[in-house]
Amino acid sequence: xxxxxxxxxxxxxxxxxxxxxxxxxxxxxxxxxxxxxxxxxxxxxxxxxxxxxxxxxxxxxxxxxxxxxxxxxxxxxxxxxxxxxxxxxxxxxxxxxxxxxxxxxxxxxxxxxxxxxxxxxxxxxxxxxxxxxxxxxxxxxxxxxxxxxxxxxxxxxxxxxxxxxxxxxxxxxxxxxxxxxxxxxxxxxxxxxxxxxxxxxxxxxxxxxxxxxxxxxxxxxxxxxxxxxxxxxxxxxxxxxxxxxxxxxxxxxxxxxxxxxxxxxxxxxxxxxxxxxxxxxxxxxxxxxxxxxxxxxxxxxxxxxxxxxxxxxxxxxxxxxxxxxxxxxxxxxxxxxxxxxxxxxxxxxxxxxxxxxx
Numbered sequence: 001x002x003x004x005x006x007x008x009x010x011x012x013x014x015x016x017x018x019x020x021x022x023x024x025x026x027x028x029x030x031x032x033x034x035x036x037x038x039x040x041x042x043x044x045x046x047x048x049x050x051x052x053x054x055x056x057x058x059x060x061x062x063x064x065x066x067x068x069x070x071x072x073x074x075x076x077x078x079x080x081x082x083x084x085x086x087x088x089x090x091x092x093x094x095x096x097x098x099x100x101x102x103x104x105x106x107x108x109x110x111x112x113x114x115x116x117x118x119x120x121x122x123x124x125x126x127x128x129x130x131x132x133x134x135x136x137x138x139x140x141x142x143x144x145x146x147x148x149x150x151x152x153x154x155x156x157x158x159x160x161x162x163x164x165x166x167x168x169x170x171x172x173x174x175x176x177x178x179x180x181x182x183x184x185x186x187x188x189x190x191x192x193x194x195x196x197x198x199x200x201x202x203x204x205x206x207x208x209x210x211x212x213x214x215x216x217x218x219x220x221x222x223x224x225x226x227x228x229x230x231x232x233x234x235x236x237x238x239x240x241x242x243x244x245x246x247x248x249x250x251x252x253x254x255x256x257x258x259x260x261x262x263x264x265x266x267x268x269x270x271x272x273x274x275x276x277x278x279x280x281x282x283x284x285x286x287x288x289x290x291x292x293x294x295x296x297x298x299x300x301x302x303x304x305x306x307x308x309x310x311x312x313x314x315x316x317x318x319x320x321x322x323x324x325x326x327x328x329x330x331x332x333x334x335x336x337x338x339x340x341x342x343x344x345x346x347x348x349x350x351x352x353x354x355x356x357x358x
Contacts, residue, residue, distance in 0.1 A: 001025050002047060002152060002184050007056035009046055009208075016042045018209040019056065024152075024184050029175070029198045031216060032188040034205030034231055040188040042208065044154045047186065049073050060151060075152045076145035080160040082137035084129040090116070090140050091125040097148040115147045118177065135166035142170075146177060152184040159194075171197055192234045196220060204231040226349030229274055235307065235318045239274040241347070249273065249339075253313040257290045257339050263354040271353065272345040277307070279341040280319035282333065289336040292317065299327040310335065 002024040009017040017039050024030040024047075032040040045051035047058060049070040058066045065073055076097075084093045091112055098108045116122050119139045129137055138158060145153050159167045171194060178185050189195055195202050195216055202216040204223075211228040212219050223229035229237050242249045247264045249271075250256045259266070280292070294310035294317060301307075306325040309318050310333060319335050327333060344354040 001061060003057075003059040004047070005057040005059065007046055007058060008054050009042060009051065010054040016208050017046060020210050021056075022203060022210065022213050024186060025201075026182050026184050028185075029178075029200030030184065030186045031195045031198060031200060031202040032186065032205055033190070033192065033195045033202050035190055038190075038205040038231075039208035040190075040205055041156055043205070044077075044156055044186060044188060048075050048077055048152070048154050050077075073152070074148075074150050075154065076148050076150040077154045077156065078138075078141050078145050078158045080157040082129070082134065082141060082161070084137055084140050084144075086129050088128070089125065090121060090127055090129070090132070093129070093140050094121075094125075094143045094147055097144060101148075111147050112143075115143045118146075119143050119173075134162055135170070138162060138166075138170070142177065146181070149181070150183055152186065153178070155185065155187045157188050157190065160190075174198065192220070192232050195232075202232075204228050206231055222352070222355050223343065224352050226272055226274060226345045229343060229345075229352075233276055235277045235320055237274050237276055238280065238315075238317050239272055239345075239349075240313065240315045240317075242271050242273045242344075244268055244271055251313040255290070255292070255313060259339065261340075263339075263342070263344055266344065266353060270347045272347060272349055274343040274345065275337055275341055277318040277320035279337055280317060281321050281336050282306075282308070282319060282325050282327075283321075284336045286338060288340070289338050292335045292337060293332060294335065296327045296329050296331055296333050299329060308333070308335075 004020050004022050006019045006021055008019045034040050046053050094112045095108050121139055159170055199216050203213040204211040206227050212224050220232050244266055245268050247259050248256050249259050292312045294312035296308050296310045298309040305322055307320045308327045309316055345352055
């Protein structure tokens with residue numbers, strides 16, 4: 001277990017990591033989710049001992065390691081780039097931390113073969129990194145991290161530079177690779193769908209600040225602030241100012257809808273409503289759907305999904321839906337949303353006041 005107690009990082013007067021307190025445990029992925037520049041790598045460097053903290057403590061299994069260097073912490077780190085020793089074979093790359101630990105040759109052979117087979121690298125042990133594909137090189141780096149049997153393994157966007165097919169392959173394999181190894185696994189990513197796929201617990205980062213931390217599926221369903229909802233949405237979550245009066249919600253353009261359930265009990269006043277793009281559809285799906293008409297500004301077809309950005313009520317909205325839909329830029333198109341999928345936040349966005357059933 002790794003415990004962060006008020007850990008922060010300042011460079012001069014610039015705050016890179018705001019005071020952070022959380023517990024990272026073995027048995028599941030501990031995910032750091034945020035956009036580029038949100039502080040994921042900076043936080044990993046602090047936890048791994050690659051950078052010194054400005055305030056706070058880092059405690060590993062009850063021992064304060066705040067001032068202990070990386071080598072003494074028994075950690076492994078895998079970057080998004082394929083960091084392998086080019087003059088060593090795959091076998092020697094994987095075996096390198098075991099040789100540093102001065103294990104017997106027979107034990108090294110056994111451990112390397114075991115993890116190589118796990119990562120489908122067995123036939124490639126005599127090859128050199130430049131003879132491998134990108135996916136094979138990253139598997140080699142992962143194998144080296146696993147074979148070391150570290151107390152903590154840090155994976156800093158390890159799949160970012162792989163093509164789509166390899167990313168999907170390794171994403172499926174990762175939970176199995178680290179299962180029952182007893183290590184604290186910290187995984188940094190900028191992709192919400194990757195966090196959801198890996199499960200475990202997720203810390204949402206924005207501008208060096210942990211906005212929310214908890215079970216991944218739970219914080220996706222129940223963001224505590226608009227910023228947290230934005231971090232956990234790709235494409236960006238739709239958000240717009242509304243006025244609530246009685247049991248009705250109204251946009252600036254006069255569009256109204258009836259609030260039901262707990263949202264109908266909110267006090268009258270101003271709020272921010274938010275809804276995920278995949279809940280904005282070009283097709284009416286039920287009787288309670290609200291019609292949103294708008295001019296299509298941008299449209300894109302990606303794989304089996306269609307996305308469209310359209311202007312409605314002086315805001316740009318985003319729709320993401322499965323299938324191919326014939327949008328024409330510059331033309332009006334009808335879109336629909338179901339109010340039950342809406343989130344409501346205070347006018348400053350700092351607090352969720354009602355949560356959808358997403």
